[in-house]
Amino acid sequence: MGVYDGAFVGSWAVGAGVVTRWQLRHDFERVAHDVYVARGVRLDAVGRAMAAVHWTKGSGVLVGLSAAAMLGSKWIDDELPAEIAVPTYRRPPDWISCRQARIAEHEQCFVEDFPVTTPKRTAFDLARHLPLQRAVPALDALCRTTGLTPRDVLGFAAEHPGERGCAQVRQVMPLVDTGAESPPESLTRLLIVRSGLPAPTTQIVVRHSDGGFFARLDMGWPEWRVGIEYDGAQHWTDPTQRTKDIDRSAILADYGWQIIRVGANLLYRRPHILLDRVHHALAARGVLLNT
Structure with missing residues (x-):
């Protein structure tokens, strides 16, 4: 990565002759002590994570959502503070969340020469620190991109019985499913499972x-041919996409599938309606449900 591509340590760049002190003052913006970015550059989650490591001069280890971003997870809010652990606490700028902790060497790995917690450690921390509604989507994404399984993380938790939040890890990890391809899909599945309805299978192939x-x-539930599709904004606003969706739904109906379509309004503002639709669809297919 070049000095102009992201954050960098100003004193190191000047010492290496990459930039001059005049350039540092006029062409770059200081985002933390001795950490600079080119003027006008907006750092994403990965960029913030890297900048946080620069702020610690390499002594910190990225944890939590910052570690997940470095490991390849999608859907991480670029405006969230970077998360980093340091052996000796120091007061961070407001865009960094800093915790004093020593991460064991075997629980660290490197991504582009930046120290991050391993996938197992990262998942363990997300499961025990985040509220359920945020933890499940984050863990779905992390496990999907790294190949982790809930069993892997539960095994890690069993090896760390004294760490705070282990009980929450045991509650969260059974709810994780790597089939989710977006946070709304994760939250739709979570809503259904927590309501007591049968857990749906993800990424169902119809032939x-x-x-x-x-x-x-x-x-959905392939044995009963009931499916759920989460439609993003383009499914409702793009006429071409909408036509494709209508044609696809008609063919699925010919194959005996009942499809329940979900949008943001239904999921976030009227979840009870969504659950009613799922309940009625499954009941109509002869599924015995708790009422």
Whole structure:
């Protein structure tokens, strides 16, 4: 990474002859003590994480959502503070969340020469520190991108029985599913499972009568041919996409599938309506449900 691509340590760049002191004052913006970015550059979650390491002069280890971002997780809010652990506490700028902790060497790895907690340690920390509604989407994404399984993380927790929050890890990890492809899909599944309805299968492949691939559903119950599709804004506002969705739904209906379509309004403002629709759809297919 070049000095102009992201954050860098000003004194190191000047010492290496990459920039002059005049350039540092006029062409760059200081975001923390001795840490600079080019003027007008807006750091994303990964950029903030890297800048936080520069602020510690390499002595910190990225943890939590910053570690997840470095490990390749998607959907992490760029405006959230970078999270870093340091052996000796120092007061951070307001865009860094700093905790005093020593991360064992075997629980660290390096991404582009930046120290981060290993996938297992990162998942363990997310599960015990985040509230459920934030933890499950974050863990779905992390496990999906790293290949971790809930069993891996539960095993890690069993090896750390004295650490705070282990009980929460045991509650959260069974709710994780790597099939989710976005936070709303994770939250839709979480809503259904916590309501007491049968847990849906994710990423269901629907095939034509000749065995050829036709569609992949976000989640549902293939044994009863009830599916759930989360539609982002483009599904409602793009006429071409909307036409494709209508045609696809018609063919799925011909194959015996009942599809429940979910949008942001239904998920976040009228979740009870969504649950009613799922309940009625499953009941109509003969599924015995608790009432």
